[in-house]
Amino acid sequence: MSLLSVENLRVTFPTRQGPSEVVRGVTFELGRERLGIVGESGSGKSQTGRAILGLTPPPGKATADRLEFDGIDLRNASARTWRSLRGSRMSMVMQDPKYSLNPVMTIGRQLIEALRYSGGGAAKAEAMAMLEAVQIRDPERVFRAYPHELSGGMGQRAMIAMMLVTKPDLLIADEPTSALDVTVQVEVLRILDGLVRDRGMGLIFISHDLRLVSSFCDRVLVMYAGRVVEELDARDLSKAQHPYTRGLMNCLPKIDDDQRPLPVLERDAAWLE
Amino acid sequence: MAGVNDKVAKLEARDLDVTFRSGRDVVRAVRGTSFAVAEGESFGIVGESGSGKSTVLRAICGLAPVSGGTIKLDGRDLPNPRDAAFYRQVQMVFQDPYASLHPRHTIDGVLSEPLAIHGFDNREERIEKALTDVGLGSDFRFRFPHQLSGGQRQRVAIARALILEPSVLLLDEPTSALDASIQAEVLNLLDGLRSARGLTYVMVSHDLAVVAHMCDRLVVMQHGRQVEELTRAALQAHRAETDYTRQLLAASEGYTPA
Amino acid sequence: MTALPTPTGGSRREWLLTDRPQSRRQARLGQAYRTWLAFRGNWLAMLGLGIVLALIFLAIFADVIAPYHPTIGGDLRTERLLPPSWEHWMGTDGQARDILSRIIYGARLTLLVVTLVALIATPIGLLVGTVAGYFGGWVDTILMRITDIFLAFPRLILALAFVAALGPGIENAIIAIAITSWPPYARLARAETLTIRDQDYIAATRLQGAGSARIIWKHVVPLCMSSVIIRVTLDMAGIILTAAGLGFLGLGAQPPQPEWGAMIADGRRFIIDQWWVATMPGLAIFTVSLAFNLLGDGLRDVLDPKARK
Numbered sequence: 001m002s003l004l005s006v007e008n009l010r011v012t013f014p015t016r017q018g019p020s021e022v023v024r025g026v027t028f029e030l031g032r033e034r035l036g037i038v039g040e041s042g043s044g045k046s047q048t049g050r051a052i053l054g055l056t057p058p059p060g061k062a063t064a065d066r067l068e069f070d071g072i073d074l075r076n077a078s079a080r081t082w083r084s085l086r087g088s089r090m091s092m093v094m095q096d097p098k099y100s101l102n103p104v105m106t107i108g109r110q111l112i113e114a115l116r117y118s119g120g121g122a123a124k125a126e127a128m129a130m131l132e133a134v135q136i137r138d139p140e141r142v143f144r145a146y147p148h149e150l151s152g153g154m155g156q157r158a159m160i161a162m163m164l165v166t167k168p169d170l171l172i173a174d175e176p177t178s179a180l181d182v183t184v185q186v187e188v189l190r191i192l193d194g195l196v197r198d199r200g201m202g203l204i205f206i207s208h209d210l211r212l213v214s215s216f217c218d219r220v221l222v223m224y225a226g227r228v229v230e231e232l233d234a235r236d237l238s239k240a241q242h243p244y245t246r247g248l249m250n251c252l253p254k255i256d257d258d259q260r261p262l263p264v265l266e267r268d269a270a271w272l273e
Numbered sequence: 274m275a276g277v278n279d280k281v282a283k284l285e286a287r288d289l290d291v292t293f294r295s296g297r298d299v300v301r302a303v304r305g306t307s308f309a310v311a312e313g314e315s316f317g318i319v320g321e322s323g324s325g326k327s328t329v330l331r332a333i334c335g336l337a338p339v340s341g342g343t344i345k346l347d348g349r350d351l352p353n354p355r356d357a358a359f360y361r362q363v364q365m366v367f368q369d370p371y372a373s374l375h376p377r378h379t380i381d382g383v384l385s386e387p388l389a390i391h392g393f394d395n396r397e398e399r400i401e402k403a404l405t406d407v408g409l410g411s412d413f414r415f416r417f418p419h420q421l422s423g424g425q426r427q428r429v430a431i432a433r434a435l436i437l438e439p440s441v442l443l444l445d446e447p448t449s450a451l452d453a454s455i456q457a458e459v460l461n462l463l464d465g466l467r468s469a470r471g472l473t474y475v476m477v478s479h480d481l482a483v484v485a486h487m488c489d490r491l492v493v494m495q496h497g498r499q500v501e502e503l504t505r506a507a508l509q510a511h512r513a514e515t516d517y518t519r520q521l522l523a524a525s526e527g528y529t530p531a
Numbered sequence: 532m533t534a535l536p537t538p539t540g541g542s543r544r545e546w547l548l549t550d551r552p553q554s555r556r557q558a559r560l561g562q563a564y565r566t567w568l569a570f571r572g573n574w575l576a577m578l579g580l581g582i583v584l585a586l587i588f589l590a591i592f593a594d595v596i597a598p599y600h601p602t603i604g605g606d607l608r609t610e611r612l613l614p615p616s617w618e619h620w621m622g623t624d625g626q627a628r629d630i631l632s633r634i635i636y637g638a639r640l641t642l643l644v645v646t647l648v649a650l651i652a653t654p655i656g657l658l659v660g661t662v663a664g665y666f667g668g669w670v671d672t673i674l675m676r677i678t679d680i681f682l683a684f685p686r687l688i689l690a691l692a693f694v695a696a697l698g699p700g701i702e703n704a705i706i707a708i709a710i711t712s713w714p715p716y717a718r719l720a721r722a723e724t725l726t727i728r729d730q731d732y733i734a735a736t737r738l739q740g741a742g743s744a745r746i747i748w749k750h751v752v753p754l755c756m757s758s759v760i761i762r763v764t765l766d767m768a769g770i771i772l773t774a775a776g777l778g779f780l781g782l783g784a785q786p787p788q789p790e791w792g793a794m795i796a797d798g799r800r801f802i803i804d805q806w807w808v809a810t811m812p813g814l815a816i817f818t819v820s821l822a823f824n825l826l827g828d829g830l831r832d833v834l835d836p837k838a839r840k
Contacts, residue, residue, distance in 0.1 A: 040452040041423075152322070181321035182479070182524035189528050208452065215527030251457035253486035255525065256509055261461040262486070265454035334738055360740040373731035377753050379558050386749075387739040412551045415558040420550055430735070437739065 003170060003202040004030040004052065007066035011047045011226075014059055022047050023062075024226035030170070032200040034193070036217035036234065038210050038248075044226040045206050049172045052204075053092055054082055070169065087114060091163035095175040100159055101147040107131075107158045108143035111165050130165040131158070134191050153184035160188065164195060171195070174206045189216055210237075210248050222248070225272050244271055281348040282309035283473045284333070284363075284441055290341030291325070291332050302328040304497045305342070312440075315467060315474040317488030319481055319521065325497040326477045327368075330443045333475075334365055346441070361391060364434035368446040370426035374418040380404070380429050381414045387437050403432040408462060424455035431462065435470075442467075444476040448483060460487060481525040485509070493518050569833045576829020582822030590638040599629035601636035602787040612805045622807040624797060626787075630811045633789035637812065640790045641819060644705055644774045649763055651709035656716025657759055661751050663717070664724025665743065675721065682714040687776055694782040701790065704783040708773050712766065716759050723755040757834035764827035768820035775816050791816050 011023035023044040028035070039045040051062035054074060067074045069090060072081065094100045102110055111127035131139035134157040147155055156176065163171060173192065177185040193216070195201045207213050213220055214237040222230040222245045230242040240246050247265035291303035303325040310316040320326040331337035333344055335355040344351050351359060367373035374383060384400045393399060401411050407428040418426055427447060434442060447463065448456040464487065467474055478484045484491050485508050493500045493515070501515045513519045523529065548565070552558040570576060589596060599619075604610065604627035613623045621630040663674035681689075686708075693707035694700075727733065728751065736746055775792025777783035784790030786797075791812040798809030 040454065183321065183520055186524055186528065190530075193528075193530060210453070211527045215529070248453055251454050253457075253460065253482045255482050255485045255522070258486070258505075258509070260464060260486070262457040264457050264461065336734055336737070357740045360738060365735070365738050367731040367735060369731060373735050375732045375736075375750055379555065381555060381558075386736065386741070390740050390745070415552040415554060416550070417558070417562065433735065433739075 002029040002031050003070060005066055005068045006030075006052065007064060009048065009051055009062065009064040009067065011044065011051050011056055011060055011062045013061075022060075022226050023051065026221075026223075026226075026228055028221060028228070028231070030202050030204065032196070032202050033219065034196050034203045034205060034217040036213035036220040037204060037206045037223060038208065038213045038220055039223035040208060040248075042225075043223040045208075045223050046174050048223070049092065049174050049204060049206050053086060053090060053172060055092070087168075088166045089168050090170040090172070091166070091168040093160055093163050093171065093173040093176045095178060101155065101162070103147050105146070106143070107145055107147065107150070107162075111143075111162055114162055114165055127161075127165060130161045134158075134161045134164070135187055136161070153180050153188075156180055156184075156188060157191075160191060167199065168201065170202045170204070172204045172206070175208070176205075177212075178207065178209070185212075210245075211252060227272075229271060242271075243268065282345070283312040283314070283347065284475065285309040285345045285348075286329070286333070286342065287345075288342035289329065289332060289339065289344065291328050291337050292340040293338065302337070302497055303332065306492075306494070306497075306499045307342075308492055308499075308502070310441075310473055310475060312473055313467075313471050314490065315476065315488045317484035317491030318475065318477045318494060319479070319484050319491055320477075320494035321479055323496070324494040326479075326494050327445050328497075329494075330365060330445050330475065330477055333443060334363065335359075357391060360439075361437050362439050363441045363443065364437060364439040365443040365445060366427070366430050366434050366447045369450045370423050370430055371418075371450065373430050374426055376418060379415050379417055380409075380421075383429060383433055384414075384436055387433065391437060393437075399436060403436045406435065406466070407432045408458075422455075423451050424458060427451060427455075427459055428462065431459075431466070435466065439472075441473045441475070444474060446478050447476070449478065449480065456483070463487065481508070481521050493521065566833055570829055573829045573832060575825050576832070579822040579825030579827075579829060582818060583826055586638050586642060586819055586822070589635050590642045593636045593639060597629075597632035597635040599632040601628065601633045601789045604628040612801060612808065614805070615807055621811040622805070624794070624808050625801060630794075630807065633794060634791070634812060634815050637789040637791045637794065637815070640701060640784055640788065641771060641774070644701070644708070645767055645770055645823075647705045648709045648712060648770050649767075651706075652713040653716060653759060653763055655709075656713040657720050657752060657755060659713070660717035660720025660722075661724045661747050661755060664721040665728050665747050665751060671721075674717075678714045678717045681711065682718075684711065686711045687773060690773065690777060691780070691782060694777065699782045699785060701784040701788065704774060704777045707777070708770055712770060715766070716762060719762055720755045720759055723758055724751050727751050727754050757830075761827055761831045761834060764823055764830055767823035767827070771816060771820050771823070 007027045009023055009026040010021060012019045012021050026044075026048055037045045037048060047056065047060070050056055052067070052074070054077065056062040064075060069085065072085070077085070101107070108124070108127060111130065112123040115123045115126060128139050128143060131142055136142050136154065136157055142150065142154065142158060147158070150158060160176070171192070176192070177188050180188060192203060196203050205213060205217055214234045217234045220232055220234050220237065221228045222242065224244050230240060230245050232240060237249065240249065244265070247263070250263040251265050253262060285308070287307045289303055289306045290301065293300045293302055306325070306329060308316065318326045318329060328337050332339050335353065346359070346362060381400065384403055385396055388396045388399060400414065404411055404414060409425060409428050409432070413421070413425065418429070421429065444463065448459050451459060460483065463474070466472060474487070476484060476487050485505055488505065490502070490504050491508070492502045495517055501513065501518050503513065503518070511522060513522055546557065547561045549557070549561065552561055605623070607627050610623055610627040612625060613619055615622045619629050619631065621634065624630055624633070659674050659678060663671040689711045690704065690707035693710065694703050697703040697706070733746060733750060736750055774783055774790075775795065778790040778792025779796040781793070781796065784793050786793065794812035795809045798805070798812070801808045
């Protein structure tokens with residue numbers, strides 16, 4: 001049985017010109033695997049991730065024919081059900097840790113708080129273990145530090161620790177590494193990778209970086225203007241059929257291949273259908 | 274180290290130091306960087322955040338405090354503060370097109386201001402031409418930045434930099450805030466403008482592939498120091514000498530499981 | 532430049548709202564029209580605007596509208612302290628003058644105070660604030676310490692001191708209020724300037740060879756302007772009240788000028804038996820102050836990007 005199934009997910013925002021649909025009928029199943037969602041800005045990839053966690057910002061509205069997490073129907077979930085799920089069984093890592101960590105609380109307290117809400121026991125030991133697991137070299141110091149005292153990469157790792165300390169079954173990572181330097185990025189990805197392999201966590205990895213997603217994930221959904229235009233195994237990316245996917249891949253400059261001018265993505269109105 | 278000995282370099286930095294002081298804090302953002310860029314060459318600076326790569330560009334323009342070393346343009350030391358003649362020679366394109374255009378000025382206002390400052394004539398034609406050259410029609414002339422997409426804004430920023438007809442363009446991560454497909458369009462535009470006008474580029478980026486595509490030669494910076502200087506050919510053949518450059522090269526190809 | 536297409540009838544709206552304006556004028560008008568559309572949606576702000584416009588109308592046409600003379604009263608034996616009636620809608624005061632007429636003429640004084648204070652205090656505040664914020668360092672220190680000195684005086688007391696030194700009168704009251712009301716605008720403008728001056732678009736302008744004066748005037752001031760205008764509008768109520776307070780203490784407008792504060796002071800003697808003498812000008816002050824507050828709130832919703840939802 002799959003961990004998460006989404007059928008015909010739609011997210012609509014009201015605007016002065018009438019409702020605007022930013023996610024238009026997304027359907028997919030997620031097992032205990034790494035699923036990548038790739039698309040450009042405005043493709044609806046982030047809103048898809050938020051809708052799954054019931055975090056569509058008002059006045060937006062999310063609807064679906066089916067939105068099930070581990071057999072629980074999320075569509076009309078009560079506030080109580082959400083509280084029991086978010087944080088403890090499903091989590092989200094955002095792009096910028098600065099907005100997701102409480103600036104006036106130490107990392108340690110935030111970790112313990114997160115544990116308490118999900119009913120954890122020996123809090124401090126567990127929190128420290130988690131900080132070590134995300135490759136923080138000096139967990140004692142980070143435990144006592146406030147978010148602003150940490151560097152970008154350290155903050156991002158602390159945030160991932162926070163999201164993972166409750167051992168969620170599903171993690172949605174929205175551009176978790178694009179604010180990080182490439183060398184740190186690799187480490188963060190290794191941590192996520194390990195969690196999927198060792199704990200059987202389901203991971204949705206949302207990114208604009210096709211090259212990164214294809215090398216990191218098992219399966220890739222390519223989104224364009226609110227729709228999934230192509231779904232394929234990551235290793236088959238070079239065999240992609242849809243002209244949008246191919247265009248996205250070709251327009252990236254490559255070190256070994258000195259093609260100029262770079263091929264430019266020609267958008268086709270028919271892709272919107 | 275400077276691969277151009279036969280003639281005077283267009284732009285040259287020697288033992289450049291940049292130090293920021295605020296109160297008792299002293300941050301040495303750039304430490305002893307040297308490079309020379311020939312006329313018409315495209316030169317790249319690669320590094321991660323905090324490597325000092327953008328600070329080098331800002332120091333050239335007089336936006337960052339130089340605490341040691343020299344910067345020369347056409348073999349002459351730069352006046353401090355920079356004068357009007359310098360700004361007609363050297364212009365810069367900033368990283369974030371959402372932050373580099375004044376929110377209350379129309380595109381027309383953005384483009385006419387430099388012309389007014391430097392007393393150029395034929396302003397109408399120059400503005401129309403600048404917009405056409407960067408692939409925007411005159412339709413865009415009286416719009417506000419918020420009516421444009423990120424790629425269109427960056428084109429406006431490029432038009433603004435080129436309207437004074439400079440010979441050197443400093444590019445500070447000009448595409449890192451843009452989508453991949455838009456990045457390709459902007460890189461092609463920059464490439465075309467350089468060959469058409471014989472411009473000299475100094476481009477800064479964290480993306481090795483982008484710099485390799487745009488630049489003939491590049492230096493890698495880390496923690497304010499120059500780590501390695503490479504040519505495009507060396508990069509394509511993966512002939513990196515230092516571990517750090519090799520790490521960057523590996524990361525640019527995506528994720529490899531440990 | 533392309534010739535302007537003449538806007539006609541129904542297409543005027545489209546001409547204003549187009550995404551591709553063809554001239555500077557069209558771009559500017561279109562921007563103003565969008566702001567107006569957003570403002571129009573807020574009915575409380577429209578109410579405030581309506582009252583302020585009515586005040587301006589009253590002030591301009593006071594000679595025509597006012598039924599009686601504002602300073603020359605009627606028969607002191609028969610027409611003193613008459614309650615509101617059809618002849619005198621707001622009654623008459625202790626000198627047999629029609630209160631409604633005095634309030635209508637008083638609109639001129641109120642408007643004069645408000646306009647002059649805004650015209651004196653806003654530019655001073657903007658200039659001091661943007662210059663201090665833009666240059667920083669010792670310029671900032673000196674300018675802001677001067678601002679602090681002015682801020683440290685209680686407003687009414689400093690105004691009192693000025694009036695005591697310069698002699699009572701509406702002009703001196705205006706100068707006194709203006710001198711004490713610019714420091715908050717300077718602080719506001721400085722805070723805004725500090726966030727603006729490190730933006731890339733300022734650096735880009737500097738790289739084009741623009742001098743400090745041009746950058747402050749053309750790039751920084753337009754961005755500080757909206758928050759300062761909002762603040763000034765919200766302060767209008769306070770300015771009117773200070774002017775009225777000075778009038779009440781006998782240090783502002785001098786009798787027989789129909790200043791609202793002085794009118795309340797005048798009616799104080801009769802407040803138990805002839806309530807309308809003090810109440811009517813009080814209501815006028817209340818209404819106009821409220822109107823400026825509503826207008827200011829509406830402007831904030833439209834002009835201040837931070838408050839926008």
